[in-house]
Amino acid sequence: MITIYQAAKVITMNPSNPEATHVAVRDGIILGAGSLQELAGWGDYELDTSFSDKVILPGFVEAHAHLMAGGMMLLPYMGYFDRVRGDGSVAPGIKSYEALINALKAEERKLSDPHEPLVAVGFDPIYFPDEARLSRHHLDQVSATRPIYVHHASGHLSTVNSAMLAANNVTRDLQVDGLGRDADGELDGELREPPAMSLCRTGFSVVQKINNTDQAVIEFGAQACNAGITTCTDLGGVSLLVPKTLDMWRKHTDREDFPVRVAQYNLGIMPGDSGDCESFADGLLGLRQYETEKLRFPGVKFILDGSIQGFSALLNEPGYFSGSDHGQLLVVPDQLKDMLKSFHTRGINIHMHCNGNLTQELAIDAVDKLLREAPWFNHRHTLTHAQLTTQAQLRKMARLGLCANFFSNHLWYWGDQHYNITVGPERANQLEPCASALREGVSFAVHSDAGVTPLGSLHTMWCAVNRVTPSGRVLGEYEKISAYEALKAVTINAAFQMHLDDEIGSIEAGKKADFAILEEDPLAVDPMHIRDIRVWGTVLAGRKFEAASAT
Amino acid sequence: MIPFTVIGGYLGAGKTTLLNELLRNANGRKLALLINDFGEINIDALLIESREDNRINLSNGCICCTLSDGFHAAIESLTEAAPDQIIVEASGVADVHTLAQYGHSPQLQLDGVIVLADAETVRIKSKDKFVGRTIQRQLAAADIIVANKMDLLDKATQAEVISWLETHYPAAVICPAINGQVPLHLVMGVHLVDKAATTDSGHAHFTRWSWQQPAGVGVEDLQQFLAHLPPEVLRLKGTLSQPDGTRVIQVVGQRQEIRSAPEITAEGLTLVAIGVEGQLECAQLDQAAGRFFKPDP
Structure with missing residues (x-):
């Protein structure tokens, strides 16, 4: 059966056939984009006019997100910016301590068992520079009896109330270094780094266990659909070689009504993994026999350093603008090339998390050496985040065939902090250098790193186009790109760096019928309006999925 | 523990x-x-x-x-x-x-x-x-x-x-x-009851010092002794019986710890220390112990 969708406009991202009014689909595959007259020749069809006032684009491809995006929204959200849950409801941003306490009080009232801990996520102290550090005294105002655990957005800290400390027998005589204390040495409820955080295990373990669950996968899929995303990575999945985890993903993605294709990139290195890279790489290749219509295993992910706002990314000279450098590499430099080689020689696509440009230099050098030992002209290995990429690094990346996946959402969410605190004006203006990548010929995508920031390809695009911060600053006029280039970065380019561009990422005969259905044309609206365009939903393999809207 | x-x-x-x-x-x-x-x-x-x-x-x-x-x-x-x-x-x-x-x-x-x-x-x-x-x-x-x-x-x-x-x-x-x-x-580490005492895998580059005293030592004496510990002591471990419960003593490098451990039964003072052979002078430790751990008059 052939369906022909009629649209106000079809934007194909196929430069050979850029625009159309109709797109024809048979058995989940695109027959073509063109006029009704051109498409009618395929045979009997049903004309679907429900999108006739909407714009059809290729379904968005999010090349850097995490299952955590789903898991974290199952818990009360205390982040600074609004977040939309899978059901379309909005978790409002928390702009003051008073709002935080009130929001926690409201959550507290929802719990019936008086001993059940209240565990909340997403709080980020970087947005409250004028406030005292969040302490147990703030949280004690919520409840003196119910244990409360507030997990910070960075993942490196939490703040708990007195009842949570008591419930876990955490007392002032414990010598763990990350226990925050007041001037008298009394515990103040701040727990820094996992050795201290895990002392409050009744809170810590809730956050740890929320991700690899059925509900997290379902929530993840729903959020993707709301954003118009039809292929979403879980970039840095864990334990996919464990049958239980694989079964969980298979179970959900096999369902007809699961709204998104998932591209799984297992972590290639986990501290403490036994076994060598060679057998691990064989294991990942073996996973490909279990690939299905909506579950793919294109590659492997390595995390090489920390974050810029956490001061744990490795920066080249002249280092951090203010604050102290806690640069932390997560791989041993002398081992990196050989670790990558096990995957590279098997044709497994590699994505490397590099937040700092010194880390990036390490990654680029490793790939340079790797390619001299084992040529692979079509590797499409990708430096992901790559936020502080220098001009020289872009030139090297272009020649080595490396792709970039820029964290454009940072321009909005932490742009002011990068300008004022972390890297200073010049380098903040060159963050996420999309225009430079374009000039130097480096193929790039842009991403959300959800749940670090919300899934939302239009927002991610908007950041790359406008580069505006919450204070109204334009961060780097010379790195702005056009809406068209930004759209490429969330569709065909994102598919390219996962070796999936022959199947998804554009509307083209023979490719999968995956569409984002928008109420307005992102290439025609005022660029500042791009993120506000309403997403009707998606079409995935020819099946419609309407975005949830809160009622 | x-x-x-x-x-x-x-x-x-x-x-x-x-x-x-x-x-x-x-x-x-x-x-x-x-x-x-x-x-x-x-x-x-x-x-x-x-x-x-x-x-x-x-x-x-x-x-x-x-x-x-x-x-x-x-x-x-x-x-x-x-x-x-x-x-x-x-x-x-x-x-x-x-x-x-x-x-x-x-x-x-x-x-x-x-x-x-x-x-x-x-x-x-x-x-x-x-x-x-x-x-x-x-x-x-x-x-x-x-x-x-x-x-x-x-x-x-x-x-x-x-x-x-x-x-x-x-x-x-x-x-x-x-x-x-x-x-x-x-x-x-050193162990007061050393299960590994019989073999030392050929790494006999250590001098081991020990001290035992049935009674008459207080926590303050112990603190004094530790404050005068020669830097050549790499590790020291011990127990001290007190009326309000046993103390466990541990020294690793320059980190010293005296901790209450009421669950442990001990008699008097027992200390064991190690240092590199040729560097740690047992006589020096004996002297310090003799000075701070005076038997009951």
Whole structure:
């Protein structure tokens, strides 16, 4: 059966056939984009006019997100910016301590068992520079009896109330270094780094266990659909070689009504993994026999350093603008090339998390050496985040065939902090250098790193186009790109760096019928309006999925 | 309280050799090794009895555990197995100080942070633009720095390296080692009832000092003694019986701890210390002990 969708406009991202009014689909595959007259020749069809006032684009491809995006929204959200849950409801941003306490009080009232801990996520102290550090005294105002655990957005800290400390027998005589204390040495409820955080295990373990669950996968899929995303990575999945985890993903993605294709990139290195890279790489290749219509295993992910706002990314000279450098590499430099080689020689696509440009230099050098030992002209290995990429690094990346996946959402969410605190004006203006990548010929995508920031390809695009911060600053006029280039970065380019561009990422005969259905044309609206365009939903393999809207 | 020891050090400093030595010389002690590194554990195949998901059981009762479910989970499951000691091998780039904080968890007791340094390369590597700061942080977190592979250096260079380490890391005690043979006592600690007393795997480079006194010592005397401890003492352990309960004494490098342990029964004062042969003067310790631990008049 052939369906022909009629649209106000079809934007194909196929430069050979850029625009159309109709797109024809048979058995989940695109027959073509063109006029009704051109498409009618395929045979009997049903004309679907429900999108006739909407714009059809290729379904968005999010090349850097995490299952955590789903898991974290199952818990009360205390982040600074609004977040939309899978059901379309909005978790409002928390702009003051008073709002935080009130929001926690409201959550507290929802719990019936008086001993059940209240565990909340997403709080980020970087947005409250004028406030005292969040302490147990703030949280004690919520409840003196119910244990409360507030997990910070960075993942490196939490703040708990007195009842949570008591419930876990955490007392002032414990010598763990990350226990925050007041001037008298009394515990103040701040727990820094996992050795201290895990002392409050009744809170810590809730956050740890929320991700690899059925509900997290379902929530993840729903959020993707709301954003118009039809292929979403879980970039840095864990334990996919464990049958239980694989079964969980298979179970959900096999369902007809699961709204998104998932591209799984297992972590290639986990501290403490036994076994060598060679057998691990064989294991990942073996996973490909279990690939299905909506579950793919294109590659492997390595995390090489920390974050810029956490001061744990490795920066080249002249280092951090203010604050102290806690640069932390997560791989041993002398081992990196050989670790990558096990995957590279098997044709497994590699994505490397590099937040700092010194880390990036390490990654680029490793790939340079790797390619001299084992040529692979079509590797499409990708430096992901790559936020502080220098001009020289872009030139090297272009020649080595490396792709970039820029964290454009940072321009909005932490742009002011990068300008004022972390890297200073010049380098903040060159963050996420999309225009430079374009000039130097480096193929790039842009991403959300959800749940670090919300899934939302239009927002991610908007950041790359406008580069505006919450204070109204334009961060780097010379790195702005056009809406068209930004759209490429969330569709065909994102598919390219996962070796999936022959199947998804554009509307083209023979490719999968995956569409984002928008109420307005992102290439025609005022660029500042791009993120506000309403997403009707998606079409995935020819099946419609309407975005949830809160009622 | 399970003793918790962290072994750190950059690639090539000799951690893997040391771990295998430890496993071969456990001598009845049930060691639990947590491996925080990637790559083959390189455990002597003859020792391996069985493998589970993240765990290898060895024929001598020891276990090796990987960290794929995270540190907290690994420690929880190990605590249940009730080993005599937990030893963590930190990855070459790990933040040793943070890892060591797990040793302060309620069921554990931090028994020492031992950082291995390749004496030949440590000074250059500490300036490396990628890992220099990491290596500096590791060394700064150490109670004991083992300057390994000293045999590869001439006498003058050996002295330079030791002096460099002493100057830059004054909080640590520096212990030289040769031929990659790291003294096991440093890692295993000293034990008041030493199950390992019968063999010493050929690393007899240590002087052992002990002191016993049936009664008449107070906590203040002990504090005085510890304040005058010669820097050549690498490790010291002991128990002291007091009317309000036993105290446990531990010294690792320059970190000293006197802790209440009412669950332990002890009689009078017992102390055991070790230091490098030829450096630690037992007579000096005897003298100090005689001075501060006066028998009841």
